[in-house]
Amino acid sequence: MEHSRRRRATSLEERAQHRAAVEAQIIRGLHAANKTHGFDETHDPKKPITHFFQETHEGLVLFVIFFTQACRWMRCVGCTLPSTSALRHIDFGDIMDQTHSIFTEPDVLARADEIQKVIVSNQGSVLDEETFPTSALIHFVAKCNKHLPNMRVLTLESRPEYVDDIELDILARALEEGKTLTTLEIAVGVEVFDNDIRNLVFGKGLRLKTLDELVERLAKHGFRLKCYFMFKPVADAHMSREQAIQDIHEAIRYLSDLTDRIPGSIISIHLNPTYAARGTPLETAFLERKYTPPHLIDVVRAVRFGEDRGVPIFIGMNDEDLAVEGGSFIRPGDEALLPILNKFNKTQDYTLFKHLPG
Ligand code: SF4
Numbered sequence: 001m002e003h004s005r006r007r008r009a010t011s012l013e014e015r016a017q018h019r020a021a022v023e024a025q026i027i028r029g030l031h032a033a034n035k036t037h038g039f040d041e042t043h044d045p046k047k048p049i050t051h052f053f054q055e056t057h058e059g060l061v062l063f064v065i066f067f068t069q070a071c072r073w074m075r076c077v078g079c080t081l082p083s084t085s086a087l088r089h090i091d092f093g094d095i096m097d098q099t100h101s102i103f104t105e106p107d108v109l110a111r112a113d114e115i116q117k118v119i120v121s122n123q124g125s126v127l128d129e130e131t132f133p134t135s136a137l138i139h140f141v142a143k144c145n146k147h148l149p150n151m152r153v154l155t156l157e158s159r160p161e162y163v164d165d166i167e168l169d170i171l172a173r174a175l176e177e178g179k180t181l182t183t184l185e186i187a188v189g190v191e192v193f194d195n196d197i198r199n200l201v202f203g204k205g206l207r208l209k210t211l212d213e214l215v216e217r218l219a220k221h222g223f224r225l226k227c228y229f230m231f232k233p234v235a236d237a238h239m240s241r242e243q244a245i246q247d248i249h250e251a252i253r254y255l256s257d258l259t260d261r262i263p264g265s266i267i268s269i270h271l272n273p274t275y276a277a278r279g280t281p282l283e284t285a286f287l288e289r290k291y292t293p294p295h296l297i298d299v300v301r302a303v304r305f306g307e308d309r310g311v312p313i314f315i316g317m318n319d320e321d322l323a324v325e326g327g328s329f330i331r332p333g334d335e336a337l338l339p340i341l342n343k344f345n346k347t348q349d350y351t352l353f354k355h356l357p358g
Contacts, residue, residue, distance in 0.1 A: 048066050083278075224268070227255060252305050255267045268313070
């Protein structure tokens with residue numbers, strides 16, 4: 001895996017060489033996954049990609065997506081998120097300006113007292129110091145402390161290999177300075193539970209053992225883990241409708257057992273139905289009729305298994321405008337389901353599914 005920590009550059013020339021090597025690493029990953037998308041080199045580096053709000057069972061969530069250098073892993077075949085990032089390095093000063101811009105947004109200021117949770121993404125790994133400098137991350141935490149008096153959870157999206165104990169300690173100390181007690185949650189993309197599909201087909205490069213070890217480390221600090229899963233993220237030949245449902249059932253069972261096994265562990269699931277994203281092999285498969293996006297009712301069938309298993313589930317319903325035409329998981333006729341799923345996200349009330357088929 002190409003994720004080793006950076007040897008400190010001792011000259012500007014060495015730093016330039018290092019940055020060129022990181023760009024080459026990103027391009028290698030793109031080609032290895034047969035992805036054809038480009039990167040966004042025109043975005044204003046002083047502005048984040050976007051921010052939005054989510055209503056969840058944990059209260060109002062502010063979701064912030066920073067504009068940084070793209071994910072260094074890049075190899076996940078169905079993922080086109082890095083197409084909204086830059087190929088070049090984005091300076092820590094620019095990222096600090098993005099933070100400043102978030103905390104001048106009228107909607108953020110107006111709802112600041114209501115925000116209970118903040119999720120930080122950069123379409124990759126926020127804890128990868130190559131793409132998201134630690135100083136910029138600490139600056140963001142300080143601004144959250146200052147502006148969000150009721151923030152109870154700070155969630156950072158990252159691949160597990162970038163989660164190191166020193167950084168966790170520094171973040172924990174910074175969070176202690178806020179006006180309310182804030183816990184840290186690390187959000188990791190697992191995507192598929194089946195080992196072979198996850199690593200050999202999807203290209204995730206993640207072993208369950210790594211996840212187990214991360215849960216143990218987080219539990220020792222009193223921190224939480226959120227696992228992102230994608231619902232049916234590979235072509236029909238690799239995963240049928242029924243197998244997609246079973247895959248999430250297995251994931252729920254495994255994570256529920258893990259919380260029983262590791263004292264102090266707190267785990268939740270964020271389940272994203274997959275869409276055929278532009279510039280990925282899934283777009284090609286969709287156009288060749290070899291990939292059928294998941295049906296929302298199957299998502300319900302998958303989620304129902306979570307009842308009484310101690311693992312809260314949030315269903316993502318945003319295709320981030322990256323789906324090809326007709327390639328989304330929301331179809332005409334799904335209108336009645338959407339408010340039910342939104343309400344479930346807010347309440348975790350399984351009786352909402354009582355009258356649905358399944
Ligand atoms: S799923 Fe995550 S790790 Fe994989 S390419 Fe996308 S951003 Fe990178």
